[in-house]
Amino acid sequence: MYKIVSAIFLAENIKKIEIEAPRIAKKRNAGQFVMIRVGESGERVPLTIADSDPEKGTITIIVQGMGKTTKELNSKEAGDMISDVVGPLGAPSHIEKFGTAVSIGGGVGTAIAYPTAVALKKAGNYVITINGARSKDLVILEKEMKEVSDEAYITTDDGSWGFHGFVTQKLQELIDSGKTIDYVLAIGPIPMMRAIAEVTRPYHIKTVVSLNPIMVDGTGMCGGCRVTVDNQTKFACVDGPEFDAHLVDFKNLSDRNKLYLLEEKQSSDTHVHVCKLNKTV
Amino acid sequence: MDSQHITTKERLAIPRQVMPAQLPEVRIHNFNEVHLGYTPELARKEAMRCIQCKDPVCIKGCPVNIKIDQFIKMIAEGNFLGAAKKIKEDNVLPAICGRVCPQEDQCEKMCILTKKHESVAIGNLERFAGDYERESGNVELPEVKPSTGKKVAVIGSGPAGLSCANDLIQLGHAVTVFEALHELGGVLVYGIPEFRLPKTIVKGEIEGLKQLGVEFVTNAVAGRSITVDELMNEEHFDAVFIGVGAGLPWFMGIPGENLLGVYSANEFLTRVNLMKSYQFPENDTPVFNCKGKNVAVFGGGNTALDAVRTAKRLGAQHAYIVYRRSEAEMPARLEELHHAQKEGIEFMLLMNPVEFIGNDQQWLTGVKCIRMELGEPDDSGRRKPVPIPDSEFILPIDMAIISIGNGSNPLIKQTTPDIEVSRRDTIVVDINTMATSKENVYAGGDIVTGGATVILAMGAGRTAAASIHEKLMEK
Ligand SMILES: Cc1cc2nc3c(=O)[nH]c(=O)nc-3n(C[C@H](O)[C@H](O)[C@H](O)COP(=O)(O)OP(=O)(O)OC[C@H]3O[C@@H](n4cnc5c(N)ncnc54)[C@H](O)[C@@H]3O)c2cc1C
Ligand SMILES: Cc1cc2nc3c(=O)[nH]c(=O)nc-3n(C[C@H](O)[C@H](O)[C@H](O)COP(=O)(O)OP(=O)(O)OC[C@H]3O[C@@H](n4cnc5c(N)ncnc54)[C@H](O)[C@@H]3O)c2cc1C
Numbered sequence: 144m145y146k147i148v149s150a151i152f153l154a155e156n157i158k159k160i161e162i163e164a165p166r167i168a169k170k171r172n173a174g175q176f177v178m179i180r181v182g183e184s185g186e187r188v189p190l191t192i193a194d195s196d197p198e199k200g201t202i203t204i205i206v207q208g209m210g211k212t213t214k215e216l217n218s219k220e221a222g223d224m225i226s227d228v229v230g231p232l233g234a235p236s237h238i239e240k241f242g243t244a245v246s247i248g249g250g251v252g253t254a255i256a257y258p259t260a261v262a263l264k265k266a267g268n269y270v271i272t273i274n275g276a277r278s279k280d281l282v283i284l285e286k287e288m289k290e291v292s293d294e295a296y297i298t299t300d301d302g303s304w305g306f307h308g309f310v311t312q313k314l315q316e317l318i319d320s321g322k323t324i325d326y327v328l329a330i331g332p333i334p335m336m337r338a339i340a341e342v343t344r345p346y347h348i349k350t351v352v353s354l355n356p357i358m359v360d361g362t363g364m365c366g367g368c369r370v371t372v373d374n375q376t377k378f379a380c381v382d383g384p385e386f387d388a389h390l391v392d393f394k395n396l397s398d399r400n401k402l403y404l405l406e407e408k409q410s411s412d413t414h415v416h417v418c419k420l421n422k423t424v
Numbered sequence: 425m426d427s428q429h430i431t432t433k434e435r436l437a438i439p440r441q442v443m444p445a446q447l448p449e450v451r452i453h454n455f456n457e458v459h460l461g462y463t464p465e466l467a468r469k470e471a472m473r474c475i476q477c478k479d480p481v482c483i484k485g486c487p488v489n490i491k492i493d494q495f496i497k498m499i500a501e502g503n504f505l506g507a508a509k510k511i512k513e514d515n516v517l518p519a520i521c522g523r524v525c526p527q528e529d530q531c532e533k534m535c536i537l538t539k540k541h542e543s544v545a546i547g548n549l550e551r552f553a554g555d556y557e558r559e560s561g562n563v564e565l566p567e568v569k570p571s572t573g574k575k576v577a578v579i580g581s582g583p584a585g586l587s588c589a590n591d592l593i594q595l596g597h598a599v600t601v602f603e604a605l606h607e608l609g610g611v612l613v614y615g616i617p618e619f620r621l622p623k624t625i626v627k628g629e630i631e632g633l634k635q636l637g638v639e640f641v642t643n644a645v646a647g648r649s650i651t652v653d654e655l656m657n658e659e660h661f662d663a664v665f666i667g668v669g670a671g672l673p674w675f676m677g678i679p680g681e682n683l684l685g686v687y688s689a690n691e692f693l694t695r696v697n698l699m700k701s702y703q704f705p706e707n708d709t710p711v712f713n714c715k716g717k718n719v720a721v722f723g724g725g726n727t728a729l730d731a732v733r734t735a736k737r738l739g740a741q742h743a744y745i746v747y748r749r750s751e752a753e754m755p756a757r758l759e760e761l762h763h764a765q766k767e768g769i770e771f772m773l774l775m776n777p778v779e780f781i782g783n784d785q786q787w788l789t790g791v792k793c794i795r796m797e798l799g800e801p802d803d804s805g806r807r808k809p810v811p812i813p814d815s816e817f818i819l820p821i822d823m824a825i826i827s828i829g830n831g832s833n834p835l836i837k838q839t840t841p842d843i844e845v846s847r848r849d850t851i852v853v854d855i856n857t858m859a860t861s862k863e864n865v866y867a868g869g870d871i872v873t874g875g876a877t878v879i880l881a882m883g884a885g886r887t888a889a890a891s892i893h894e895k896l897m898e899k
């Protein structure tokens with residue numbers, strides 16, 4: 144069992160959770176994730192390690208309530224226990240001094256991009272961050288991102304905060320302003336990552352995305368997380384999760400993520416049902 | 425009948441005792457074990473068929489040389505606990521091996537009776553002894569030698585790791601097993617289904633090891649959570665045994681393999697066995713809903729048969745095995761093949777898939793196959809299947825499960841470069857000691873041999889334990 148040390152909402156439906164996991168805290172690198180099983184009958188889900196404190200022996204994850212497992216996780220409070228946390232998994236982000244590096248996060252993708260932005264800064268890059276959200280109240284990690292960035296931008300779809308528009312538009316603006324960009328990291332919903340890949344492709348800017356296929360073990364044993372990259376099958380949990388955005392088959396990824404749509408709905412419905420029951424009792 | 429005063433002729437007159445089993449039409453609707461086990465009477469009767477050879481050749485067929493003649497004699501005499509103890513001198517997991525060993529290729533193949541009669545049912549008797557001991561509640565904990573002060577780390581809790589841990593703890597070493605998953609047992613829990621190997625048996629064996637003092641750390645992925653070097657240098661283990669099994673399922677590299685509904689056998693079996701998705705939504709992990717659907721499994725080994733029989737139990741209307749050779753070449757245990765046939769599994773032999781076909785939503789709708797014929801023998805001595813030109817046809821299916829074997833998990837190799845690996849990424853060892861190229865690091869089981877058998881993995885774990893012991897006590 145693993146103990147939750149603190150749990151606070153950063154925005155509606157997005158929670159920052161600190162968990163006791165000393166071995167993982169000591170070993171993890173930017174870009175790596177853990178697999179979490181909340182309870183005995185739970186599913187194993189992958190979540191990026193947003194931060195860690197090796198001294199204290201804790202890791203931090205930032206979770207968006209999507210379906211049953213993530214909502215259940217987000218209902219936990221400090222002091223609660225969860226069944227399983229395993230990691231750090233996945234290949235660490237490839238970090239070097241590229242020059243000017245742009246880190247782009249969409250929604251909860253901002254949380255996943257954050258540790259890599261920190262590492263890019265540490266490696267001596269000029270770091271620009273662009274973080275997008277639907278509206279002001281969904282913006283997360285604004286302060287943290289500002290701290291690691293030489294230039295930090297927020298975009299909102301409705302214009303309620305920062306730049307009015309999409310992260311792609313902001314990136315295009317930067318490119319058009321004549322800035323040399325050597326590296327782009329984009330993490331967020333699949334359509335966003337695909338759009339970023341198309342923005343940078345004509346300029347041959349090295350662009351990396353972190354893919355989010357459905358996983359089971361996270362150790363390379365099942366092949367469920369396979370993605371098509373450069374027309375080859377790769378296992379995202381051991382070969383990735385980061386891949387060259389210009390070589391990823393995004394359509395296949397978004398199709399494969401629909402595999403359990405019906406079951407996810409069923410699972411989520413029973414969860415809501417049980418929660419309501421608990422409240423009335 | 426009295427086991428002491430029975431003539432050889434009388435022994436030979438007893439027919440091989442069939443083990444009672446659930447009826448096929450019943451068992452395809454549940455996940456309970458197919459076989460129900462011998463009663464003590466049936467076991468004694470079967471044991472009396474053994475003519476107690478002067479030179480028991482059966483022993484040569486067993487990879488761990490169980491004293492087969494002796495334990496069978498004890499069963500015939502009604503000394504069931506004694507029989508279990510006798511087996512355990514050489515094999516710590518009789519209830520498991522009795523169930524899953526490919527006996528027809530090992531001990532039973534060598535049994536002298538096969539010349540004129542059917543062999544003694546050695547596997548069934550071994551299983552009986554193991555079950556009897558467990559169910560009687562009389563499992564005697566073996567003696568543990570005084571502490572040597574040495575610490576050994578075992579990576580992986582499959583049969584190789586468990587048997588290695590078992591021997592080392594008894595020799596007085598402190599043993600910690602590190603397992604990547606949240607459950608212990610390796611393929612015995614996430615691969616082989618409940619209907620062939622009830623999980624309570626595996627749990628019982630692990631419980632026994634815990635009682636002996638073996639420590640288990642789950643959720644620990646060697647190479648990621650901790651490396652082999654860190655185990656030795658920072659956590660001060662004197663030796664490490666690597667038993668991480670096979671990994672990385674192979675795909676066929678044909679078009680359409682990433683369509684929705686195409687699985688590896690590992691993923692399908694893990695979802696069902698480990699994550700218990702057959703009880704969805706009580707358990708959160710979903711799996712393709714097989715009910716009323718057509719499911720094809722590609723391959724002919726134990727894994728393929730486990731997958732297809734699982735699909736059948738989940739309600740598949742048609743459950744096919746598509747295999748490119750003929751029945752005679754299928755590597756699966758004979759008994760499983762027979763069980764599968766009785767359960768209505770449809771065998772599409774001498775056929776090979778060339779392309780998966782999907783609809784505009786990317787869901788699988790069929791597979792294009794080509795018919796094969798057997799040509800000249802290949803390196804493995806088996807006749808090589810060759811495609812018959814223009815014989816393609818489309819088999820409509822909703823789900824495909826690929827079961828053509830596994831490569832090796834790369835994590836250890838990537839993080840411990842001084843351990844020598846083969847071209848196929850298996851770990852290279854001295855087969856007499858199981859020592860790797862790295863000092864004080866040993867390996868055994870599927871990570872060394874590639875996908876093999878439970879008994880070979882166990883044997884390797886024990887060989888490694890013996891040499892680790894010798895090495896640690898040298899100084
Ligand atoms: C490497 C990696 C890192 C991730 N990091 C984060 C993170 O830091 N924060 C965060 O909020 N989310 C992260 N995710 C996504 C997160 O894992 C999913 O949102 C979560 O699994 C959804 O589970 P659920 O039961 O709540 O929702 P469900 O209703 O089951 O599913 C919602 C969506 O999540 C996807 N999903 C479902 N099950 C899985 C699974 N077992 N593995 C992966 N995806 C699945 C499905 O495509 C589905 O569209 C990451 C995913 C990956 C692969
Ligand atoms: C579906 C199926 C059916 C089979 N049926 C039979 C049968 O009927 N008869 C038979 O004799 N054989 C059968 N086999 C083969 C047999 O199960 C294997 O040969 C045997 O389990 C190998 O044992 P092992 O200990 O080497 O590895 P495994 O049983 O694979 O165990 C390895 C363990 O190590 C863990 N691990 C992996 N990587 C790491 C890491 N980096 N750090 C920590 N832990 C790690 C794994 O999670 C696993 O628990 C079958 C195999 C399968 C898949």
Ligand code: SF4
Pocket residue numbers: 485486487488489490492515521522525526527530531532546547550879
């Ligand atoms: S361990 Fe396997 S091969 Fe050896 S006697 Fe038992 S069933 Fe036969």
Ligand code: SF4
Pocket residue numbers: 473474475476477480481482483492493496534535536537544546
């Ligand atoms: S070879 Fe057969 S008959 Fe002879 S001892 Fe072995 S099991 Fe008994």
Ligand code: FES
Pocket residue numbers: 357358359360361362363364365366367368369378379380381
């Ligand atoms: S999640 Fe199973 S191989 Fe990647």
